[in-house]
Amino acid sequence: MATTNEQIGALARKIQSTRDSIDTEEGTKNAFIMPFISNVLGYDVFDPTEVVPEYTADVATKRGEKVDYAIFHDDNLQLLIECKPIGSTLDLRHAGQLFRYFSVTSARIAILTNGQQYQVFTDSELPNRMDEKPFLVFDLLDLDRSLLPEIQKLSKDSFDLDSVINAAQELKYVGGIRRMIADEVKDPSDDWVRYFVTRIYEGKATQKVIDQFRPLVAKALTQYLGGQVNERLKVALGDDATAESDSPQAKQPTAPPSAQAEEPAHAPDSDVVTTEEELEGYNIVRAIAVSDIPPERIAYRDGKAYFAVLLDDNNRKPIIRLHLNGQSVKYVSTFEKGKETPTRHDIESVIDIYRVSKQIRQTIRSYE
Known part of the structure; x- marks a missing residue:
């Protein structure tokens, strides 16, 4: 049986080769999201006791509204999935169904996806109210391998709601910090540059000085991270x-x-x-x-x-x-x-x- 890593790799190759020919939400569901539910998470997309498409629940404010997929585990509703077309931006303004359904169902996990990028939410801040920020974010075409165990926790064979919820708070903050660091390494902000300037530059940290130091900070960060990776590679090899x-x-x-x-x-x-x-x-x-x-x-x-x-x-x-x-x-x-x-x-x-x-x-x- 293929591992989670192998299944994601196969799906990533499919996305790379076919994404340009798909421009609708339904096409995205059929080509990418259903295979993710089936092959990566291990749920039977043709078994209505496990996966229910176009799931409807009684929502007081909007009756008859549907969420794209509801996933059941041990006869309990556990995951809600809202889908967008491949290539579209994932924006919580387009995930109103998830917020509303989260408050009226027993689901504790909600997923917003465009087939390539995934954002996973829970209610770590207030009970039965979906957090505004995801605790898990990943891109199948640029996957951080350290997140594989967290993705696997959502699968049918390994599903452990308590473990997911307990790890959500730490994952949300650690993931957010890592994304901030990645953004700063790529394009250092004024605040980030000022932090270094005030510690190594004897003059006043004017905007002109900050602009002069910006490429130097970016270069230093890149060199430091590169050195760390090289050291790990030497140890591994x-x-x-x-x-x-x-x-x-x-x-x-x-x-x-x-x-x-x-x-x-x-x-x-x-x-x-x-x-x-x-x-x-x-x-x-x-x-x-x-x-x-x-x-x-x-x-x-x-x-x-x-x-x-x-x-x-x-x-x-x-x-x-x-x-x-x-x-x-x-x-x-x-x-x-x-x-x-x-x-x-x-x-x-x-x-x-x-x-x-x-x-x-x-x-x-x-x-x-």
Whole structure:
């Protein structure tokens, strides 16, 4: 039986390949949301004792109103699901049914989804009143693997309402803080920059000074996080990652036999020198990919024009190209499904590769 991670991976690949052809709520339900209920959560969508579509309850303010799905567990209504079309923004203003149904049914969990993104709510603040902020937020195309156990708690086989409710408060705040940190790393706010400026700058933190420090704060945060990930990668891989970083002539990873047969490795050009910066970039890509595949599947081939990072040492499966040897300009090229040419991203240092983490993971998943 496939694991939750494997089921989500299969559904994510389906979303990637078909989302552009679906533009209605019904299409989203059939293509993405029903498979999530069935394959990920494990409920029988064709059993009316488990899953009831277009569920109606007596709501005093609006009679005859329906919520898209009601899920029963042990004959008790436990989950309400409100659906929106794929690609639409999830906004609580469009989830009035969830608020109203939450107060008149026994359900303690409500889910708002567009088939790709999910927001999960409960009543952690006031009994029988749905919180305005979700305690669990995830995107199937960019899933934080640490959330898998929380998603699994909602499944039929592992459903534990008390465990979900008890963890909801902490998850809501921890998740909110993590999203704030991610936003600040990507585009530091004035308050965030001012926090650092007032501690390291002797002058007055004027708006001009804050604007000058903003890219420096973003760069420092990115470098720090990159260093943390690299350290974890070295621990996970043992001495291999360290050896590769220390040697410009580091040996390329051995590809699986099938990949070697399909696309044999070429002998490296004698004029090509693999730099430590390129090897650092290679290890960063492995650190990004480790959440989806074993790092030993990531290989590289160095050439005069660029440093190529490949899946399974297969030229037909490029992940990213590193152009790091220019004296004044450095950039990387990522590969997007449906585009014939790679997309260029200018960078200041090799640490900036973390800024294209999403593109790297999506490329790997497209090959899988």
